Amino acid sequence: xxxxxxxxxxxxxxxxxxxxxxxxxxxxxxxxxxxxxxxxxxxxxxxxxxxxxxxxxxxxxxxxxxxxxxxxxxxxxxxxxxxxxxxxxxxxxxxxxxxxxxxxxxxxxxxxx
Amino acid sequence: xxxxxxxxxxxxxxxxxxxxxxxxxxxxxxxxxxxxxxxxxxxxxxxxxxxxxxxxxxxxxxxxxxxxxxxxxxxxxxxxxxxxxxxxxxxxxxxxxxxxxxxxxxxxxxxxx
Numbered sequence: 001x002x003x004x005x006x007x008x009x010x011x012x013x014x015x016x017x018x019x020x021x022x023x024x025x026x027x028x029x030x031x032x033x034x035x036x037x038x039x040x041x042x043x044x045x046x047x048x049x050x051x052x053x054x055x056x057x058x059x060x061x062x063x064x065x066x067x068x069x070x071x072x073x074x075x076x077x078x079x080x081x082x083x084x085x086x087x088x089x090x091x092x093x094x095x096x097x098x099x100x101x102x103x104x105x106x107x108x109x110x111x112x113x
Numbered sequence: 114x115x116x117x118x119x120x121x122x123x124x125x126x127x128x129x130x131x132x133x134x135x136x137x138x139x140x141x142x143x144x145x146x147x148x149x150x151x152x153x154x155x156x157x158x159x160x161x162x163x164x165x166x167x168x169x170x171x172x173x174x175x176x177x178x179x180x181x182x183x184x185x186x187x188x189x190x191x192x193x194x195x196x197x198x199x200x201x202x203x204x205x206x207x208x209x210x211x212x213x214x215x216x217x218x219x220x221x222x223x224x225x226x
Contacts, residue, residue, distance in 0.1 A: 006155075034214060043117075043204070043219040044156065089155050099144060099212030100169065103155030 002027045002094050006104025013080050014112050021075045021107045023090035030092040033066060033073050034101065039086045047088075048075070080111045115139075117218035119205050125224045126195045134190045134221045138207030145188050146215060147180055148204040156204055162188060195225045 003026040013019050025033075031052040036044035050057045050064045050073065057064050061080075066073040073092075077084055087108050091101040118137040126132050138145050144163055148156035149172075158172040164185040173180070177196075182188040192199055202222050208215035 004155075032213060036217075043217040046214050046216070049214050091155075093212060094158075099146070099161050099208075100158050100172075101156075101212070103157070105155050106153070 002092075002102045004090060004092050004102045004104040006090050006107060008107060009105065010108045010110070012110045012112060015080060015082060017080055019075075019077045019080055019084070019109055019111075021088055021090065021109075022072065023074070023092075023104050024070075024072050025092040025102070026071070027092065027094060027102075028071065030071075030094065030102075032093040033064070034091050035064060035075050036089045036091065037086045038089065038106075044089060077109075080109075082111050082113050085109055085111045117205055117207050117216055119203075119218040119221050121221060122219065123222050123224075125226060128196060128225055129194050130225075131191065131193045132195055132223065134192075134203050134223070136188045136190070136205030136207075136218060138186065138188070138205070139216060140186075141209065142207035143185075143210045144208045144212065144215065145182060146206040146208075146212075147188070147190050148206065148217075149174075150202040150204055150220070152201070159190070159203075192223075195223075197225050199223060200225045 006023045034049040038044045063076045087106045090104040094100040147159040150156040161169040162182045177193045179191045202220040204220045206215040206217045
């Protein structure tokens with residue numbers, strides 16, 4: 001069935017360092033890959049997304065890369081700040097269509113001051 | 114409204130009780146989604162509406178779960194005869210059309226005792 005694996009489950013970095021979170025997906029028909037940030041008790045917030053016709057996308061300190069052949073995509077956060085601490089979820093659109101997301105299990109990022 | 118609004122924010126139900134969870138999407142958003150998020154997990158798809166039409170309900174766990182959006186705006190997720198395994202956060206999301214980058218609400222945390 002449709003599946004998204006996400007690693008690592010927890011990640012601690014020093015303030016100013018970079019953080020990388022990796023996801024793999026199983027369905028080769030997936031064509032849309034959003035990333036969400038969720039702070040404790042709050043709603044998931046979209047931080048960046050990428051479509052399958054693009055290999056990389058950047059937005060200030062955040063970038064996402066996509067390797068469709070390997071069915072692999074990654075989130076890169078540079079110059080991390082304490083306010084980046086949260087749980088990050090990757091997702092891939094499912095076979096049924098772009099509207100349905102299959103989420104990874106999340107990465108808890110801690111940025112140490 | 115400015116965002117997706119969900120109510121109640123918290124709900125405690127006794128096992129066997131029926132509950133109704135409300136979602137008020139962003140004004141003008143055609144697409145509406147319900148997800149279930151268990152503790153420490155990523156959200157899991159429940160159902161999808163385009164206007165008042167329920168186009169996909171493949172994620173509803175059992176026939177105790179029912180969702181509606183009769184006028185194409187506000188949606189209600191109803192759970193009949195609640196069980197302990199129904200305890201989770203129920204997230205609603207909406208998008209202008211389709212599934213690109215939808216916006217989540219803050220969710221309803223349901224606890225079945």
